[in-house]
Amino acid sequence: MLTVQFCGAARTVTGSQYYLEYTAENGSKFRFCVDSGMFQVGNRLNLFKINSRVLFEAPKLDAIVLTHAHLDHCGRIPLLVNKGFGGRIYSTEATKEIAEIVMHDASRHIGEGEMAELTELTGEIRASATKLNERTGKLYDSHDVEQTMLRFRTHEYHDKFKIHPNIQVEFFDAGHILGSASVVITEISTGRNIIFSGDLGNIDKPIIQDPEMICCFPKTTHIFTETTYGDRNHPVLKPKQRLREIINTTVARKGKILIPSFSVERAQEVIYHIVSLMREGKIKNIPIYLDSPMASKVLNVVLDHPELYDKEIKSKIKNRANPLIYKKLSILETVDQSKSINGHKRSCIIIAGSGMMNGGRILKHLQFYIEDPKSSLIIVGYMAKGTLGRRILESEEEVEIEGKFHKLAIEHHKINEFSAHADQKQLVKWASSIVRDIPKADQNPPTIFLMHGETDQVQGFKKEIHARLGAKVKTYWPHFSEIVELWK
Numbered sequence: 001m002l003t004v005q006f007c008g009a010a011r012t013v014t015g016s017q018y019y020l021e022y023t024a025e026n027g028s029k030f031r032f033c034v035d036s037g038m039f040q041v042g043n044r045l046n047l048f049k050i051n052s053r054v055l056f057e058a059p060k061l062d063a064i065v066l067t068h069a070h071l072d073h074c075g076r077i078p079l080l081v082n083k084g085f086g087g088r089i090y091s092t093e094a095t096k097e098i099a100e101i102v103m104h105d106a107s108r109h110i111g112e113g114e115m116a117e118l119t120e121l122t123g124e125i126r127a128s129a130t131k132l133n134e135r136t137g138k139l140y141d142s143h144d145v146e147q148t149m150l151r152f153r154t155h156e157y158h159d160k161f162k163i164h165p166n167i168q169v170e171f172f173d174a175g176h177i178l179g180s181a182s183v184v185i186t187e188i189s190t191g192r193n194i195i196f197s198g199d200l201g202n203i204d205k206p207i208i209q210d211p212e213m214i215c216c217f218p219k220t221t222h223i224f225t226e227t228t229y230g231d232r233n234h235p236v237l238k239p240k241q242r243l244r245e246i247i248n249t250t251v252a253r254k255g256k257i258l259i260p261s262f263s264v265e266r267a268q269e270v271i272y273h274i275v276s277l278m279r280e281g282k283i284k285n286i287p288i289y290l291d292s293p294m295a296s297k298v299l300n301v302v303l304d305h306p307e308l309y310d311k312e313i314k315s316k317i318k319n320r321a322n323p324l325i326y327k328k329l330s331i332l333e334t335v336d337q338s339k340s341i342n343g344h345k346r347s348c349i350i351i352a353g354s355g356m357m358n359g360g361r362i363l364k365h366l367q368f369y370i371e372d373p374k375s376s377l378i379i380v381g382y383m384a385k386g387t388l389g390r391r392i393l394e395s396e397e398e399v400e401i402e403g404k405f406h407k408l409a410i411e412h413h414k415i416n417e418f419s420a421h422a423d424q425k426q427l428v429k430w431a432s433s434i435v436r437d438i439p440k441a442d443q444n445p446p447t448i449f450l451m452h453g454e455t456d457q458v459q460g461f462k463k464e465i466h467a468r469l470g471a472k473v474k475t476y477w478p479h480f481s482e483i484v485e486l487w488k
């Protein structure tokens, strides 16, 4: 028998955590999770409390299978270790390396840094969440992260490995961030499967491969799919072209270019495009500064894993033109280095954290240039309500940064074409490729669990998948904490 409990990403987009209980023929139980991420988005008053709550007994948990290293998929693992989890954590090698960076960062910032930055909390609610943290302490600390790292066992895509004598796991490239995986779980004695999409990537993203279609699992009974963009299709415009236009106009008027960026994936993608444009002679060769210690660490992981690259970057490397290594690209480590780049006359590009401008080194640079109409601020990611980034996008005349008010004169742009997630068309294609291989799916249809989405996204995906596959699939939108029996 196999049951699943939906402990996160159910009717919301973060906190991904599935708790599975497998009962073997001899009656023994094996308990494992797929992902254990942090809740980051929502209007609930008390994120700290939600993240602290574990719905099962952590010491009895035998294993965790991790799809990828984003905080909303790995951020609660050190908490489980802190609460007595002593089993193994299975992931790809790149996921392990990036998860270490992400979890260490989270251990320093719970309540006000990365977590608050990615929430849609209003100022008032954020203040109360922070107050609670101060009273109750941190969710976990760096020691818990170190203990967590000892539990990792890594596997390449398409390795078939056992997590229990009768349960086999296989990773497929999910094309979302470096090392990200979709997961096929197989009961060896019967051959039946359940499949988790993880987060699925957008096609044609630089550096990494496109999401892999999963086929040849005719005994699939359940599919757990993300639906982050289940109700829409991405525009076809290329972000590289927009970057080129904005950078050229700004350089022509001798301004600076500021790009606040998330550290995992987006910063590396932006560097890739900018360096490629410089090498192609489409923008001027001006200094590029990466001013985010976390993004620099992730960049090193990306550089260490050329085996995961797509065709395009591989051919550039063959021609000695790796867009992630460039003489004009400087990595700034210290605060002094960060301060030293402002005030010069020449144009430059500054990529700095944090992504939503709620903290981090971008604030110092922004204070320097926010009243300069010659400079440009390029927003390349999602800006939650209540963040400085959102206030700038809403074109308030004056904005407050670190207690000081500034006239908003810098030209600001939002490039919407960056997305790390598959759109509706791609999600439907991914799920359809699994269903296509299930014989007589219309008589005994597999169930698709609609995860990682809110009402509009889930309903949009549901409508489209039924339009495409009709009665060949059942769909179900589970509630938080609901338990469902998958296999008898």
Ligand SMILES: [Zn+2]
Pocket: 068, 070, 073, 176, 199
């Ligand atoms: Zn993700």
